[in-house]
Amino acid sequence: xxxxxxxxxxxxxxxxxxxxxxxxRLGPTAIERLTLADIxxxxxPAGFAGAAECVxxxxxxxxxxxxxxxxxxxxxxxxxxxxxxEAEAHFEKGYAINLDGTRHLLxxxxxxxxxxxxxxxxxxxxxxxxxxxxxxxxxxxxxxxxPLTSYGxxxxxxxLLLSDYTRKGFLDGIGIRLPTICIRPGKPNLAxxxxxxxxLREPLVGQEAVLPxxxxxxxxxxxxxxxxxFLLHAGALDLARIGPRRCLNMPGxxxxxxxEIEALxxxxxxxxxxxxxxxxxxTIIRIVSGWAQNFQPQRALALGxxxxxxxxxxxxxxxxxxxxxxxxx
Amino acid sequence: xxxxxxxxxxxxxxxxxxxxxxxxRLGPTAIERLTLADIxxxxxPAGFAGAAECVxxxxxxxxxxxxxxxxxxxxxxxxxxxxxxEAEAHFEKGYAINLDGTRHLLxxxxxxxxxxxxxxxxxxxxxxxxxxxxxxxxxxxxxxxxPLTSYGxxxxxxxLLLSDYTRKGFLDGIGIRLPTICIRPGKPNLAxxxxxxxxLREPLVGQEAVLPxxxxxxxxxxxxxxxxxFLLHAGALDLARIGPRRCLNMPGxxxxxxxEIEALxxxxxxxxxxxxxxxxxxTIIRIVSGWAQNFQPQRALALGxxxxxxxxxxxxxxxxxxxxxxxxx
Numbered sequence: 098x099x100x101x102x103x104x105x106x107x108x109x110x111x112x113x114x115x116x117x118x119x120x121x122r123l124g125p126t127a128i129e130r131l132t133l134a135d136i137x138x139x140x141x142p143a144g145f146a147g148a149a150e151c152v153x154x155x156x157x158x159x160x161x162x163x164x165x166x167x168x169x170x171x172x173x174x175x176x177x178x179x180x181x182x183e184a185e186a187h188f189e190k191g192y193a194i195n196l197d198g199t200r201h202l203l204x205x206x207x208x209x210x211x212x213x214x215x216x217x218x219x220x221x222x223x224x225x226x227x228x229x230x231x232x233x234x235x236x237x238x239x240x241x242x243x244p245l246t247s248y249g250x251x252x253x254x255x256x257l258l259l260s261d262y263t264r265k266g267f268l269d270g271i272g273i274r275l276p277t278i279c280i281r282p283g284k285p286n287l288a289x290x291x292x293x294x295x296x297l298r299e300p301l302v303g304q305e306a307v308l309p310x311x312x313x314x315x316x317x318x319x320x321x322x323x324x325x326x327f328l329l330h331a332g333a334l335d336l337a338r339i340g341p342r343r344c345l346n347m348p349g350x351x352x353x354x355x356x357e358i359e360a361l362x363x364x365x366x367x368x369x370x371x372x373x374x375x376x377x378x379x380t381i382i383r384i385v386s387g388w389a390q391n392f393q394p395q396r397a398l399a400l401g402x403x404x405x406x407x408x409x410x411x412x413x414x415x416x417x418x419x420x421x422x423x424x425x426x
Numbered sequence: 427x428x429x430x431x432x433x434x435x436x437x438x439x440x441x442x443x444x445x446x447x448x449x450x451r452l453g454p455t456a457i458e459r460l461t462l463a464d465i466x467x468x469x470x471p472a473g474f475a476g477a478a479e480c481v482x483x484x485x486x487x488x489x490x491x492x493x494x495x496x497x498x499x500x501x502x503x504x505x506x507x508x509x510x511x512e513a514e515a516h517f518e519k520g521y522a523i524n525l526d527g528t529r530h531l532l533x534x535x536x537x538x539x540x541x542x543x544x545x546x547x548x549x550x551x552x553x554x555x556x557x558x559x560x561x562x563x564x565x566x567x568x569x570x571x572x573p574l575t576s577y578g579x580x581x582x583x584x585x586l587l588l589s590d591y592t593r594k595g596f597l598d599g600i601g602i603r604l605p606t607i608c609i610r611p612g613k614p615n616l617a618x619x620x621x622x623x624x625x626l627r628e629p630l631v632g633q634e635a636v637l638p639x640x641x642x643x644x645x646x647x648x649x650x651x652x653x654x655x656f657l658l659h660a661g662a663l664d665l666a667r668i669g670p671r672r673c674l675n676m677p678g679x680x681x682x683x684x685x686e687i688e689a690l691x692x693x694x695x696x697x698x699x700x701x702x703x704x705x706x707x708x709t710i711i712r713i714v715s716g717w718a719q720n721f722q723p724q725r726a727l728a729l730g731x732x733x734x735x736x737x738x739x740x741x742x743x744x745x746x747x748x749x750x751x752x753x754x755x
Contacts, residue, residue, distance in 0.1 A: 188594065207517075229670065229671075233568075239562075239569060239570050240568060240570060241568050241569060241570050241571065241671075242570065242571065242586075243589070243670070243671045244586070244589075244590070245593070245670060247590055247594070250586050250587065250589070250590040253586050254583050254586050254587070257571075257573070257579050257582050257583050257586075258579065258583070260572070260573075260579070261573070261576055261579040264574070265517065265576070341558065341572070341574055342558075342570075342572045
């Protein structure tokens with residue numbers, strides 16, 4: 098099997114690559130070849146026995162996608178995106194990558210299909226940003242995609258195209274709407290959602306973190322490990338079971354900020370919790386008040402996608418995967 | 427006020443033009459200038475006192491839209507589309523007009539907005555084809571857009587873009603999802619939905635018509651007169667009342683084929699009904715089984731959009747508007 102990962106240098110892309118290399122297979126099928134693409138050249142996959150190619154590729158250029166497909170990968174993971182805040186600030190850039198880039202990829206597949214009946218599996222990472230307030234108590238599988246950001250709009254458009262190109266038989270597509278990833282590794286950043294990760298990640302290494310919202314704010318989470326699990330499951334699943342609605346709300350953990358802090362206390366003790374400083378920020382409070390809090394992802398659950406069981410598990414997987422099992426400064 | 431109609435040579439475009447000319451105003455505002463555009467040059471608007479320009483314009487060409495906007499129309503009606511059957515048969519053509527054409531229009535408005543703060547009202551005709559089976563008993567305003575045709579996909583994408591461009595302040599947009607238009611004037615055509623109109627229009631002039639489905643098939647209808655009423659209402663409505671979800675299910679008449687035939691009997695007598703010949707067609711039965719049957723268009727009703735009251739009214743408006751008040755051969 099030949100697998101192409103577009104967006105392989107990002108956080109999820111790197112973890113997905115690691116996991117594919119560690120397993121050596123996707124579902125039952127051995128991986129013989131990996132093509133890793135991103136706007137910067139991705140790192141070569143350490144310890145991979147097969148053939149690997151790492152390429153810089155700008156998907157907003159119309160010719161890029163057909164070059165990436167020249168080796169006719171059996172499975173394409175399309176993770177590349179301009180993130181929410183950047184797509185909102187830079188309208189043209191967001192549309193160029195998130196909408197046009199995805200369409201270029203779909204079109205290149207369609208034209209290859211016309212040439213030689215090429216028909217890859219395409220796994221597309223969408224987002225719960227396709228939904229916009231007001232919300233029901235829990236968003237079900239039939240709730241409308243009425244995004245309130247350009248990023249969410251671009252993802253929702255890509256989803257529609259993915260379903261139509263699949264229906265026409267050009268490819269076999271699945272879109273997975275990721276919950277907010279927590280604990281996101283790395284440094285604190287300026288994303289409005291950053292605090293969900295910051296208040297756990299920083300205290301776990303003895304650093305202070307700021308909590309800008311109230312403890313009763315509820316949101317929808319998946320750990321990086323679980324998100325990679327979604328991708329691997331989507332890569333091996335019998336897609337004939339999905340039907341024509343090709344994009345699925347992934348199962349997440351619905352939890353409050355208070356639940357996060359309680360879990361931190363159980364896993365890392367009261368001294369970790371003391372490092373969280375409350376500094377209400379009206380701007381962030383207003384932004385997050387428009388975010389989805391809970392879902393009923395019945396279709397994804399029936400298809401075998403699995404959520405994190407608790408925030409304790411989310412914190413422990415972070416300690417294992419990012420901190421070598423060690424808590425503290 | 428300067429009004430641009432894109433798709434002015436089509437059935438709805440011609441009726442809209444007639445109505446605008448007859449009223450001389452849109453809402454409270456006098457119309458001084460009309461620009462009528464279509465892929466073929468539209469007929470000049472008969473009896474219009476203001477300045478009129480009729481132009482051939484191919485919206486799939488990127489430069490067309492900015493030319494159409496050079497006179498900075500205050501209101502743009504965007505009705506141009508490749509219809510459902512043609513968009514399904516000709517994949518590239520459907521996307522070129524229905525998706526790219528609409529995007530070119532939105533982009534031309536955005537660039538004009540950046541130049542001189544231009545911000546027109548844009549009224550976009552969408553369709554209930556944005557919905558795909560399985561359906562609830564009645565589709566409410568929060569039901570997902572999961573189309574099962576390329577046409578429906580293209581309309582759903584255009585809707586998302588319209589809402590995002592409105593949210594960003596580039597334009598003031600509203601999308602209206604038209605029910606199936608009935609009675610469609612003209613000759614019988616090969617559209618799968620044609621029989622809904624054929625079984626009324628043909629008997630009203632003493633001609634036979636074929637009914638390929640059962641009498642208990644239910645569907646969602648609006649007369650051409652009512653559809654034009656939606657457009658006029660959308661053109662004058664205070665759009666600030668709509669909120670960020672800019673595309674609305676229009677109110678229609680939910681009726682069965684049997685209801686159509688009963689109304690025909692009341693309006694035109696038993697001899698008209700006898701001209702309907704039952705010839706079940708399994709292909710058409712299968713296609714229409716995937717179509718929406720009923721809606722709860724609460725938002726549009728609250729905003730003052732009005733449906734046809736009965737099929738008797740629909741038939742009578744056809745007799746008035748198309749047959750000069752006369753029934754029979």
